[in-house]
Structure formats: structure tokens, C-alpha cells
Amino acid sequence: MRESVVKLNEYTLRIFSLNTIVVGSGAAGLNAVDRVFSFGQKDVALLTDNLKWGTSRNTGSDKQTYYKLTLAGNVPDSVYELAETLFNGGSMDGDIALVEAALSARAFFRLVELGVPFPHSRYGEYVGYKTDHDPKQRATSAGPLTSYYMCEKLLEEIRRKGIKIFEGYQVIGILTDRNEEKTIGLIALDLNNIDDPEKRYVLFNVKNIIYATGGPAGMFYFHSVYPPVHFGATGIAFEAGVMGKNLTEWQFGIASKKFRWNLSGTYQQVIPRYVSTDENGNDEREFLEEYFPDPSTMLNAIFLKGYQWPFDVRKIKNYGSSLIDILVFYETVIKGRRVWLDFTRNPSWGSKNGELDFSLLGKEAYEYLKNSGALFGRPIDRLEKMNRPAIEVYLQHGIDLRKEYLEIGVCAQHNNGGLHGNIWWESNLKHFFPVGEVNGSHGVYRPGGSALNSGQVGGVRAAQYIVENYSGDPLCEEEILEEAKDQILKKIELGESFVKKITGKSNVSSILKEISERSMRSMGIVRSLEEAGKGKNEALRDFNNLIEKVELSSIRQLPFAFRLYDVLLTQYVYLSAVENYIESGGKSRGSYIVHDPTGELPVPNLPEMFRYSLAGESFNKKIQRVRCKENRCEFFWDPVKEIPREDTWFETIWNSFMRREVFR
Structure with missing residues (x-):
């Protein structure tokens, strides 16, 4: 890693240049940075607002579940059976289901070796129980704080290895090349020096980005079980050109x-x-x-x-x-x-x-x-x-x-959809890897605890692909400034426009409350075409008028202004997806009702707004994808990929592995 200082117009910018940056310090991000380092790419660092703010560290339940392959007892299980369970949830690609199943034991035992206290019998069997949408007994738990323990043990390992951590940095923009084919860096706020205009904005010039920012919790802020410190950062990924996938599917x-x-x-x-x-x-x-x-x-x-x-x-x-x-x-x-x-x-x-x-x-x-x-x-x-x-x-x-x-x-509680990624968790933008909840790998339904497995597996896959295919240095400082000058200046000028709205009083909380109420009304558990369209238009209006509307009490609220920017853009894209789903004939499925005047009421004494009918099976065999360009959403409906049934003859795979063909 190298550090330098440059001038861009009248702005002073520090630049950190390195091979890979991992954004986010939940269980997915911590695992990803550890894997990249362990697989041989030492020029890697972690970037986070606050190490204690990851959702994984601050959430749980009575018995927080981790889902993986059966590892005890006499009930038969296999990688393909687990893949089928994931795939059968609907609107999930079979190749990703197979990867998550195949690597579940590897990811689980890595956590065991790090010291996460998953229970086993006196004979060493890692026993399980049945969770929601689980036909077997694949679930396990370390108690109410399973994901907290994961974060603690992973962080201990990262510190033991001396991996660089940038704590107190908030990503506000993702930089792409001129052709918008790949990512080349990030722009962030330095929260430790936000009072100093000379140090306020920082560039990360990187070859690879692993994006582990969690679900877009800010949209449901006041109707959410996400920790209050978690907002997500999905909107700026949409802004950069990353495709969304299954955005309608919340839990x-x-x-x-x-x-x-x-x-x-x-x-x-x-x-x-x-x-x-x-x-x-x-x-x-x-x-x-x-x-x-x-x-x-x-x-x-x-x-x-x-x-x-x-x-x-x-x-x-x-x-x-x-x-x-x-x-x-x-x-x-x-x-x-x-x-x-x-x-x-x-x-x-x-x-x-x-x-x-x-x-x-x-x-x-x-x-x-x-x-x-x-x-x-x-x-x-x-x-x-x-x-x-x-x-x-x-x-x-x-x-x-x-x-x-x-x-x-x-x-x-959880967004089953999110950003698009392939079987290596790489998005449609090359060198950009959404990992964890921000990656929309799940379908309509998923077994409880499978999200923790998915985040760990995604980190392994992204790290493998980066080490095998994307080694080497990033652009030189002159090149990234030339490629992304307009993007960088646009973000800085947005920030300085927010700075001018410091009035000594704040309406950040009231705007966030409006956003949250709109989300619950327009894409909560009860939905309609009318409410989705109305909410979408309101979100776009508020996004376009945010600079005029927002008031900040001090410079310390600048990060929240950028969060509102991200949340409103995210909400606009998500509500556009809900509207498109209903317009395309989509009805009630998963964790939401779509109002159908010809449907049935759950019970007779509920109002008409709860009348519904179930979606046809054909919708579970398709995936809705979206790309947002200059605040216009373009939708694609693709058939799901079936679970691969390829030749697993040992000598064939062995030769392919030795030639590194499996990493292509």
C-alpha cells in the first residue's frame, strides 16, 4: 500500500493505493479480508465506519441460527440436497445454490477452528435442529449471539495477522472507469477529520473492491430490527452501475x-x-x-x-x-x-x-x-x-x-435480494464483489441461518477469484484522477453543498422517519400497485430535492446527509422494482401480500386492503434484475439457472484444478 496527497482543482485529497479494499466490518467483511490475506494477497485492507457497528455484531434472536450441511446423526444429506433446498426457495440461481452448499462445511469449520462455540457431542458430532424452510436438521447455533461471536473471533484473527484497518471512514462513492465496465476506487469521508476541509475527503485507489455493507436498513429505519447504527450503502452501488436482483424480496x-x-x-x-x-x-x-x-x-x-x-x-x-x-x-x-x-x-x-x-x-x-x-x-x-x-x-x-x-x-429483518453477483460473487462491474447481505444471492424463501453461511462462502469465493485473476497494482494516481475526475468532483461538490446547509438545527431524523413510513406503507408486508407507484415518485422527488430540503445542526451531521442521499436513491430503485413486479402480474409471495381485489381475506373482519391471492409458480422460476442509469430503472426478467449437473470424475476435476481452470 502506498499513500500520497494530490490537488484536484481547489481540493486536497489523500490517496491510499492498494490491491484490494474490503468495505464493512460485519461477519462477511471480516471473513473476506481474512481470506484474501490468507490466500496470498497481502496488499489488502478493511474499511469501516466503526468496528462495533456491523449488523452481525449487534443482532440476534433467542437462538441465532447458522445453516450448513448436516454433520451429525444418521440422516442422509449431500451437497446436492442442500443446494436443492436453497434453490427450491424460488427465484434463486442453481449455480449459486450449489456453491453455497458445497462450501458450507468449509466455511463452518473455519469458524469452529477460530473458536466460535458451536456445540458438538462427546463424539465430536456437530448436532443440528430444524429451522424455518429446512427439511432436515441442518441448523446450529452458538446461542443468541452467534454472529457476534463470529465477528469477535474473525476480528481477533485479522488483528493477529496485522491486516490494515481503516476505521472511521464512510464510503460515499464508487468510482468506475470511463466505459463503466469496472470499478477502480472509492471516495470516502474521513470521520476522524471531518472538521478539516483539507482532510475531509479521501480516495482509495484499488484494483478490487469487496463490498460487505449489509442490507439497506435505512429505508425501514423506524420499522426495522436492524441495529440503529446500520444503514447500508446499496444506493451508491446502483449509482455506479451495479445491477440489483430480487429487490422485492424482504423478510x-x-x-x-x-x-x-x-x-x-x-x-x-x-x-x-x-x-x-x-x-x-x-x-x-x-x-x-x-x-x-x-x-x-x-x-x-x-x-x-x-x-x-x-x-x-x-x-x-x-x-x-x-x-x-x-x-x-x-x-x-x-x-x-x-x-x-x-x-x-x-x-x-x-x-x-x-x-x-x-x-x-x-x-x-x-x-x-x-x-x-x-x-x-x-x-x-x-x-x-x-x-x-x-x-x-x-x-x-x-x-x-x-x-x-x-x-x-x-x-x-433481512433483504433476500440485493446486488447482483455471479458464482464468484463478482457483479456486472468487473473487480466489484458484493458479499454478505448486500449480495442478492437468496431467492423468495431461504432457510433460517443460511444468510450467515452465504456471507462466509461469498468471502471465500471473492478472495479466491481475486488472488487467482486480479493480482497486481491498481492504477497510478495520475490515471485514477484522469479516469474518475468528474465522479470525484461531483461527490465532493455534493458534500460541500450539504456543508452549506448547516443551520444549527437538524431535520435529518424527520426525513428519515418519512422515508421509513413510506417504506412500510409502500413495500412492507402489504403492497399495492398504487402505493408502490406513489412511493416511488415521492422517493425520487425527495432525492432530487435533498440539498434544498435537508438541514444539518453541525459538520458532524455531514455523514448523515450522505446516508439520506444513499437511502433515498436505494428506496427509489427498490420501489421501482416493487411497481415493476406488480405491473408484470406478480402477486403475493414470500413475506408480503399484494392487494388483489378478486382475492380472499385472511379473516372476514379485516378490511379490503388485506385481500390477496398467491403468485403463480412461474414467478418463482424467474429473477427480476434492474439497472439504474441517471435515475431511470431498466428491468430484466431472466429464467433461473438450474443446479449444475457436471462431471465430478476425480481425475477430470483434478486436472482442471491443477491448470487453475476452475478459477475462471
Whole structure:
């Protein structure tokens, strides 16, 4: 790596030149930079706003899942069977499914060797359990903080190797060559020197970019289970010409709002009370019973919400568990009320003198609680018995489930879509590798925990391809300035326009709230063509008028102005994708309802906006891709690639490997 200082017009810029930069310090980014270094490319560095801000470090659930090939017991499994499970989720390319399956054991055991405490039997078997959309028992967990442990151990390894970390830098632009065929660098804010115009903007002149910035959480900021420090940076990738893929496919689920945490698994299996209040916490009522035919059906739906935590349009009918998500959405987003989980008392409907009538439970729920020794007491008592760490997680954040209600909402949890990448995780722009959640490798459905596997596998693949094909130095400083001069100046001038909007007061939070409300209204779990089109136009209007609209309290808010820029551009492209999907005949699938006036209502006493019908299977055999050019979106619908069935004769592969043909 070399460092230099140059002048571009009246601006002073520091330039760091190196082979590969990895952007993002979640589990995917940390793994990627370690892999590049380990495979032999030592001229690599990590760039991050803050090492403690990665989503992986700050999220979890009652038992956070990591999904991989079966590694215990006598139930048969294979790479192809795992690939088929991933592929059968719909709208996923089979070649990527095969790669994620083939490398799952390698990625998993790397984490084991680094010290992530995944449990194994006395014989060394890494046992598993069944997670959502999982036909076997491939899931494992290190507890509520699985991805946190991954980040900790990966960071320890990076520091042990002495890999360079640029902490306190926010990427604000991706630089391409004149032909817009490949990326050649980044422009970033130096958050440590943001007060100094001479040091405010920094260039990274690089041959390769591994982009591990996570999902575009900023769009759902106030309706999100992503940590508050996470925004994503997908918009500037669209701006550079990177294609999007399956952008319509989000995963939503019930989560707590004060401390953002997924309320899956044991939190639901202990059968808490669902309570609705007005904005001030008054007018308390247990609202679920208004929509279920009897207490037994309601109690079983709550229990199953633990297994079936993500909102799934296929699990609405016949009072399925996802009806609960619809009812929570109706109470909060439509009626404007607040919804809470209460672990201190049993649901009134189904209890006698405060004691739950366990005989009302179905066989699955009853036997689960019986086998767990939890056929007694209040929800908090059952939670204490079955999963005490689930209580302690909240205690560590000042919330005592033994004494207080837990405010909840239906929250955006994961984007199954994202940026386009091939089987080496390289995008349509050469030398640019989206890795982790920002890569849209998943389809409509995915097994719980498969995202962690995908992020680790993606880092391996990108690192392999870079080391085999993209070694050497980046452009010289004069060349990158010549190639990307206009792009660099445009970003700096945008930043200085924001600086001029420092008025001593701020409206950043209110703009972010508007964006968040628009996302939930236009591309949440209930969608319509009218709302998608309206939201898209509003997002583009706000994006074009951002400089005039935004007010900053101080120079310290300049990074947030750039975040708003990215989030609004991202929202415009995503809502354009939702509109295009519905215009193309797409109906309800995955984690959202598309309003269909000729469809059916989940239950009779819900309003017409919830009327829906399921998408045809033909849509699961296609992938929607989009490219945004000068704020105009062009869409492509491609058939999914089938899972490759190539010759795996050992001598054939061995010879191909020795000739390095497998890395092409």
C-alpha cells in the first residue's frame, strides 16, 4: 500500500493505493479480508465506519441460527440436497445454490477452528435442529449471539495477522472507469477529520473492491430490527452501475422496538399475551381474540410463530401463524396503536384464574412444552425454564421481561435480494464483489441461518477469484484522477453543498422517519400497485430535492446527509422494482401480500386492503434484475439457472484444478 496527497482543482485529497479494499466490518467483511490475506494477497485492507457497528455484531434472536450441511446423526444429506433446498426457495440461481452448499462445511469449520462455540457431542458430532424452510436438521447455533461471536473471533484473527484497518471512514462513492465496465476506487469521508476541509475527503485507489455493507436498513429505519447504527450503502452501488436482483424480496417478522431483537423461537413458544394500547399506553386490550374462532386456535398460532417466525404469506390461511403478523401490522401501521408482548401473565382467552389451560394446546405445542418441562406458570416462568439467556439479553439492555411489557412491531429483518453477483460473487462491474447481505444471492424463501453461511462462502469465493485473476497494482494516481475526475468532483461538490446547509438545527431524523413510513406503507408486508407507484415518485422527488430540503445542526451531521442521499436513491430503485413486479402480474409471495381485489381475506373482519391471492409458480422460476442509469430503472426478467449437473470424475476435476481452470 502506498499513500500520497494530490490537488484536484481547489481540493486536497489523500490517496491510499492498494490491491484490494474490503468495505464493512460485519461477519462477511471480516471473513473476506481474512481470506484474501490468507490466500496470498497481502496488499489488502478493511474499511469501516466503526468496528462495533456491523449488523452481525449487534443482532440476534433467542437462538441465532447458522445453516450448513448436516454433520451429525444418521440422516442422509449431500451437497446436492442442500443446494436443492436453497434453490427450491424460488427465484434463486442453481449455480449459486450449489456453491453455497458445497462450501458450507468449509466455511463452518473455519469458524469452529477460530473458536466460535458451536456445540458438538462427546463424539465430536456437530448436532443440528430444524429451522424455518429446512427439511432436515441442518441448523446450529452458538446461542443468541452467534454472529457476534463470529465477528469477535474473525476480528481477533485479522488483528493477529496485522491486516490494515481503516476505521472511521464512510464510503460515499464508487468510482468506475470511463466505459463503466469496472470499478477502480472509492471516495470516502474521513470521520476522524471531518472538521478539516483539507482532510475531509479521501480516495482509495484499488484494483478490487469487496463490498460487505449489509442490507439497506435505512429505508425501514423506524420499522426495522436492524441495529440503529446500520444503514447500508446499496444506493451508491446502483449509482455506479451495479445491477440489483430480487429487490422485492424482504423478510419481515415480529421484533421488539426499544431494543431491536427478533422475537422468534422460545419468545413465542412460551405463549405470551399480545396486548394493544393507544399511543399513550392506555385502552389496553388483548386483540388477537377478535379474529380467531376459539382460544385453542389462537394459542397454537402463537406457539407456531416461534417455529415460523418470518412472515410467510402461505401461513396466513386457516388461522395460520402469519395471521398474527397481519393483525400486529393492522393495529400499528393502519390503526396507529401500539402493540406489546406481556410475559408476566397468560393470555386471558384460554386461561382460568390466570392459569393457562394446557389442554387447549395442539399435540405439537403440548409435547414441546411437556418435553421442555414447561407445562406450568406464566410465560416468563416458562421462558426462564427453557431459555434463560433470552431473558438476560433484554436485561443487559435495561428491559426486565419479568416486570414490563415489550413493545413490538412487524419489522424488516433481512433483504433476500440485493446486488447482483455471479458464482464468484463478482457483479456486472468487473473487480466489484458484493458479499454478505448486500449480495442478492437468496431467492423468495431461504432457510433460517443460511444468510450467515452465504456471507462466509461469498468471502471465500471473492478472495479466491481475486488472488487467482486480479493480482497486481491498481492504477497510478495520475490515471485514477484522469479516469474518475468528474465522479470525484461531483461527490465532493455534493458534500460541500450539504456543508452549506448547516443551520444549527437538524431535520435529518424527520426525513428519515418519512422515508421509513413510506417504506412500510409502500413495500412492507402489504403492497399495492398504487402505493408502490406513489412511493416511488415521492422517493425520487425527495432525492432530487435533498440539498434544498435537508438541514444539518453541525459538520458532524455531514455523514448523515450522505446516508439520506444513499437511502433515498436505494428506496427509489427498490420501489421501482416493487411497481415493476406488480405491473408484470406478480402477486403475493414470500413475506408480503399484494392487494388483489378478486382475492380472499385472511379473516372476514379485516378490511379490503388485506385481500390477496398467491403468485403463480412461474414467478418463482424467474429473477427480476434492474439497472439504474441517471435515475431511470431498466428491468430484466431472466429464467433461473438450474443446479449444475457436471462431471465430478476425480481425475477430470483434478486436472482442471491443477491448470487453475476452475478459477475462471
